Amino acid sequence: MAGVSDGDAAASDSSTADDAERTNATMRGSKVVVDDVGKVYESDRQRVEALSGVRFTVNDGEFVCLVGPSGCGKTTLFRTIAGLEAPTSGEIRLDGEPVTGPGTDRGMVFQEYGxxxxxxxxxxxxxxxxxxxxxxxxxxxxxxxxxxxxxxxxxxxxxxxxxxxxxxxxxxxxxxxxxxPEILLADEPFGSVDAQTRDMLHQELLRIWSETEKTVLFVTHDVEEAVKLSDRVVVMAADPGRVREVVTVDLDRPRDRTEPAFGEYVDRVRRLIGE
Incomplete structure (x- = not known):
């Protein structure tokens, strides 16, 4: 088996360094940065690693959906970004400043109307x-x-x-x-309404997003909802919760579920989730 030459190793190191620099530059210019976040719950009887090494960004004015299987830590991550829980490791930054608790710079909408x-x-x-x-x-x-x-x-x-x-x-x-707020955080906000009302709310939310130019991070278990709404879909895996892939949805709005390209994105995200 061929070995790795010094030149190859140097090129690899250079490529890795370049990739790291590009990642850091992207994070510096982002509205929200989730930087290597981990979350562990411990008690006398057990230790549960809910999140491990979660890393992604949300750009200013972007609509990003977070999807994944049950138990992948979507709500835990949402609560951490909202400042309702502290990460065990890593950091979340909003406009370059660490999130250390709840704040009016983050507006929150939940499934239960509250x-x-x-x-x-x-x-x-x-x-x-x-x-x-x-x-x-x-x-x-x-x-x-x-x-x-x-x-x-x-x-x-x-x-x-x-x-x-x-x-x-x-x-x-x-x-x-x-x-x-600087960002609207929504955790399964339309999970309690019927399909017809949900479609109407999708249209309303996209209109509001367009008019206000707010940054939106939207948690959902519904893959079609994620593809319909978002610029990018952050797909999470479970045990422990981590980012599997970030999918850019390159479709014009409004989006039609019956279009083949829409179905292709849905199928791709579902394969990543393992549905």
Missing amino acids: LFPWRTVRENVAFGLEEQGVRGTERTDRIDEMLQLVGLTDFADAYPKELSGGMKQRVGIARALAVD
Whole structure:
């Protein structure tokens, strides 16, 4: 078997160094950097490695979906990026600054709507602004702007119990965006609604994303949803949770599920997941 010459080794080292420099340059210019993140849960009885060496970036204004099999750590990673949990190793940076806890620079939307039942739609949207100390006309104008953005101006005085599931989720999106975050984080936000409502919410979210130019990181178990929405799909593997591949979805919007190219992307991501 042929050995590796000094020249080959030098070329390999140079190539590795160049690759590392390109990766570092990409990370320096990214909105969100997930840099070699690990997460371990330990107790007296067991040690569970939920995440290991997770590394990817999200660019400014980009829509990125995170998919993977059950138990791959999608929600754990989401909570870590949100600052709700600290990584055991590695680092998450937003605009170059380490994430050390929750902040108004990250708006969050969850599968469970999380609306306050005793508050009207307007009052729910106002919650984050109240926490920030925004008052008076500035707060009123911002709430009106968000209600118009999500198409709920006529329901400003309604209570959550009077809304459909899709409307509740639009309130959640308005509340998350009201504080003008740098990034919108969404964890399975449409998992509790029917297929028809989900399609409508996809259209609404893409419109809102286009109008606001926000960066979006969207967690889902639905591969078709990921391909329909995202610029790139981060595909995770399990045991422990790690990035298997990042797939760029090079399709014009709006995307048609019946198009062969759409199906090819879906099949590719499903193969990576192992479905």
